[in-house]
Amino acid sequence: AQSVTQLDSQVPVFEEAPVELRCNYSSSVSVYLFWYVQYPNQGLQLLLKYLSGSTLVKGINGFEAEFNKSQTSFHLRKPSVHISDTAEYFCAVTTLGGGFKTIFGAGTRLFVKA
Amino acid sequence: GAVVSQHPSWVICKSGTSVKIECRSLDFQATTMFWYRQFPKQSLMLMATSNEGSKATYEQGVEKDKFLINHASLTLSTLTVTSAHPEDSSFYICSASPAGGGYEQYFGPGTRLTVT
Numbered sequence: 001a002q003s004v005t006q007l008d009s010q011v012p013v014f015e016e017a018p019v020e021l022r023c024n025y026s027s028s029v030s031v032y033l034f035w036y037v038q039y040p041n042q043g044l045q046l047l048l049k050y051l052s053g054s055t056l057v058k059g060i061n062g063f064e065a066e067f068n069k070s071q072t073s074f075h076l077r078k079p080s081v082h083i084s085d086t087a088e089y090f091c092a093v094t095t096l097g098g099g100f101k102t103i104f105g106a107g108t109r110l111f112v113k114a
Numbered sequence: 115g116a117v118v119s120q121h122p123s124w125v126i127c128k129s130g131t132s133v134k135i136e137c138r139s140l141d142f143q144a145t146t147m148f149w150y151r152q153f154p155k156q157s158l159m160l161m162a163t164s165n166e167g168s169k170a171t172y173e174q175g176v177e178k179d180k181f182l183i184n185h186a187s188l189t190l191s192t193l194t195v196t197s198a199h200p201e202d203s204s205f206y207i208c209s210a211s212p213a214g215g216g217y218e219q220y221f222g223p224g225t226r227l228t229v230t
Binding site for chain 1 (some may be wrong): 118146148154157158160163171207209211214217218219220221222223224
């Protein structure tokens with residue numbers, strides 16, 4: 001079975017500061033990794049994904065994430081956040097064995113303060 | 115591009131009645147669609163996976179006779195909550211994965227169901 005752990009339920013940060021949202025996963029099979037963002041009163045949007053190749057992936061809005069296989073992590077980072085980045089961020093793991101299935105982490109609420 | 119719509123956005127129904135929620139991929143074909151429930155301030159819980167033209171695969175603990183899923187075409191999936199009860203009140207979200215894509219999902223805006 002697969003699982004996803006987002007280590008921080010809430011992350012308050014000041015505007016223009018860097019931020020890292022942590023995600024660890026466990027799986028006995030190969031995985032594809034995703035970060036999604038949910039802005040207030042909106043649906044989830046894809047931020048970035050890792051399928052294969054370079055372990056550092058860049059996404060929209062200046063976000064990037066690094067896949068670390070040995071630590072089974074896929075942390076999300078942004079060097080300088082804006083007020084508009086305030087949202088809920090979900091890490092997700094997709095596996096194909098036994099069917100296309102995605103498990104989501106519990107989410108991390110990023111709150112950017114002025 | 116990659117827009118998914120859901121209809122209705124919110125619905126109130128009486129206990130014992132059935133409600134149908136539609137999920138459409140507007141500008142792409144989706145071989146696989148997913149249905150989730152999201153509880154307040156919680157993550158998404160996968161209910162079922164549907165592939166066009168075949169029966170849906172339900173997650174453990176999800177009653178397939180209560181939550182009927184039909185994936186009639188590459189752009190439309192429906193979820194029917196049958197004989198709804200107040201405990202079925204929730205936020206239901208669908209997503210679609212493009213055919214030949216990279217396994218990302220595009221999400222609908224969700225449907226708020228309230229059963230009275």
